[in-house]
Amino acid sequence: MTGTRNATLFAFALLAPALIYILAIVAYPLVDTVILSFTNAALRPTYDWVGWANYQKIFGAGNFTEVILRTFIWTFFSVSLKMILGTCGAILLNAAVPGQALFRILTMPPWVVPMAIGIFMWGWMYNGQFGMISGMLQNFGLVDRPVAWLAYGNTAFWATIVTDVWIGVPLVTIYLLAAMQSIPKDLYEAAWTDGAGRFYRLRRITLPLMVPALMTMSLLSLIATFNSFDIIWILTQGGPSGSTTTMIIDTYKTAIGSRKYGEGAARAVVICIFVSIFCIVYFRALRKLSGSAAK
């Protein structure tokens, strides 16, 4: 088309609404978080600059490093389980068996129903006296008395992970399934002609070609899981006695619960730094992958 400058102007005019929207609702708050983290902002309208005091305070208190560590352990187990289950699910749903289409539909519900409602259901299943998990285990004689899963630190930690995995697995499965289906069929046919068995084909064709998709999904899953809020907030609100308090929950409690905006912002900035690191790794990986695809 003619008129490059004209075209650029038109492009920016088209972009303006989206750009302004994101700048106002995402970029400005991001900058504001950093600024607030150096102040003693609270509920009152005025506040002062306090320098690094908030950071000294949170890192000096001792339990913050514990929270960071817990967040990483929680995220690690959740992401690993999502990836393992998702890969198994994708392999199973990729098998050409009758009912395949129905099974794929049945995988989706946790992903598309309102998250909070799915979590309410888990809340009931974890109920110690009358819930399904404790009840079933008792009926099968695996435990001899009711287990209130959300009442003890250890079990609550794992219960929140299981629910997070449940919400994340459908997306991982469907995404990996799509990647699996785009593997050229001739590869399988050639291998089959040469007498390669099903497991051999899975190990030597499917899995190696899935590496880019697995990597991308792991990183995206890592970022999302790291930011997970709803599940823990609904099930335990970070309890019992802080055993499920991840960085997001900790920030929410400080900022919204105790109205310590300055200190909460400092905690949020630490989250942002971690997320940015993951983000850089993700973009690097993406560029590397598309670079190798171009060859």
Next chain:
Amino acid sequence: MTTDNASARLATGADLKSSADAAAPAATSKKRTRATRAMIDRYHWLELVGIYIGIALFLFFILAPFIEGFLVSLKPLGLLFSTPYSFWPKNGSFDAYFSMWQSVPMLGLYIFNSFFISTIITIVVILVVVPAAYAFARFPFAGAGMLLGGFLAVNMFSGAVLLIPLFRLMRTLGLLNTYWAMIVPGAAFLIPSSIWLLRTYLMRIPRELDEAAWVDGASRLYTLRRVILPLAMPGIVVISIMTFIGAYAQQFIFALTFNSKSEFMPLPIGLFAFFGKQEVVWNELMAASFVGILPVMIVIVFLQRYLVAGLTAGAVKQ
């Protein structure tokens, strides 16, 4: 999880391209291929049993909460709070589905609010995304790549991290305790992935169409409105569905923090208050949940094709 959904849709495009490129020679000798495929896909009965057991276990994990939730909604409260645990609802009934309207008098309004908020978010997102996606698809201006990356990065930050300044922003704008307090931030986090998706779709519409319109003297805006938009409709429909479902599924944190008026609460928050009570009326809570889930279930059954299309849009060879 929310950002996960959105950004995964974006990512599909980038890394699947490599495998799609290799798919081209597959068209040769179709007849032989079909015969081979049929033989490859033939399973030994033991393999079949293994696959079905695997699928059954997998789907049990996925569906157990829904099955249990539905059975709970049928059980009378007396049976629910009795030991030992019984899976099947003895003398079950749909009573909870009627009594819940009295126990949660605002239930109808909550459901309406959920729909209303999601609808407005979808409209806002489409209005903002269509021109932006067109700009990215057609005009290779300086910095386009970086800007697109910037949009992508938005998905990495959850609303929870930005809650403090967002709260202050909403307060300054006077939007606290209105529908807008949930709509404005809710839409922001759904915009980037939709831009990415629609851009991929628009890039598949031949550029010659724009050029032909240009030669015939059509203005750029006219070309967008009369040539591109009608052709992009299927893509816009997919994005609308994805956005609506995303908005419907994610209503929690903004509604929890920025709104305290019960007449504006969406369903999840309305039920959360119910959930927090000392004596939870579980059968009614589950019944109300199922009424809230029903619309999306219908959407999955009928529009499943579009959902998968949306997710895998980037995977199609361009």
